[in-house]
Structures are given as structure tokens and as C-alpha cells.
Amino acid sequence: SSERNYTPTPALVQALQKATGNTQLVVFGGTWCEDSHFILPKLFKAQSQAGFPDNAVTFFGVDRNKKTIGGITNALKITNVPTIIVMKDGKEVGRVVEYGKSGQWDNELAALLQ
Numbered sequence: 001s002s003e004r005n006y007t008p009t010p011a012l013v014q015a016l017q018k019a020t021g022n023t024q025l026v027v028f029g030g031t032w033c034e035d036s037h038f039i040l041p042k043l044f045k046a047q048s049q050a051g052f053p054d055n056a057v058t059f060f061g062v063d064r065n066k067k068t069i070g071g072i073t074n075a076l077k078i079t080n081v082p083t084i085i086v087m088k089d090g091k092e093v094g095r096v097v098e099y100g101k102s103g104q105w106d107n108e109l110a111a112l113l114q
Contacts, residue, residue: 008046012106015113016050023113025057026085028078032064035098036082039105043084046106086112 027043029036047057060068066078076085076092085095086109093112100108 006042006045008042008049009106009110011110012046012113013050015110016047016052019052019056019113021056022089023056024087024090025052026076026087027057027059027082028062028066028068028073028076028085029059029082030062030064030066033081039082039099042106043082043109084109 025047027040029040047054060072062068062073062078062081066073066081072078080097083095083097084105086093096105096108096112099105102108
């Protein structure tokens with residue numbers, strides 16, 4: 001699979017390493033979604049390499065209608081997956097949806113973590 005041969009971008013690993021204890025990632029993905037299959041294992045590999053704590057990542061699996069128990073996707077206006085939301089002190093500072101605006105989801109995520 002693609003994540004075995006994937007080397008996380010240094011910018012993302014460094015940003016995850018420098019992220020302080022008040023930083024959380026809220027991640028939405030779908031088992032049925034090819035983009036989730038491609039991106040999320042790479043995100044988790046970068047997280048692992050950086051030593052970013054597991055308890056600072058919250059993962060929600062969604063159905064094809066982008067719904068979860070408790071309506072969290074409605075509250076956070078999730079329209080596509082994967083969506084990676086960066087939270088600091090409980091407030092959203094930004095999000096990367098699918099491959100991001102530029103197609104470089106990892107660099108966009110690194111920038112949000114700064």
C-alpha cells in the first residue's frame with residue numbers, strides 16, 4: 001500500500017513536533033472513501049514519526065452521507081472527507097479538506113500547525 005513507501009514531508013513532521021499541548025487534530029474519514037484511504041494512513045505515519053500524541057487526535061468515521069452519531073458533522077459543517085481540522089485552545093484555526101486547496105494537503109496542514 002502507498003503509505004509503506006511514503007516519506008512524510010519534513011515540514012509536516014516538524015510542525016507536528018513543534019505543535020504544543022493545546023493543539024488537537026479532529027479528523028473525519030470514511031472507510032468507503034478512496035481519498036481517505038490515500039491520505040489518512042500518510043497523516044498517521046507523519047503523526048507517528050513526529051511523536052504527536054494519540055490523545056491529541058480525534059477520529060470520526062462517517063457514512064456516505066457524511067453523518068456521524070450525535071450530528072458532529074453538521075455542527076462542524078463537514079461536506080467532504082477526509083477533513084483534518086486543526087484546533088488550538090478548543091478553537092478551529094483551519095482545516096484541510098481532501099487534498100487541500102493546492103493538492104499538497106501535507107504542506108497545507110503544516111502551515112496550519114505553525
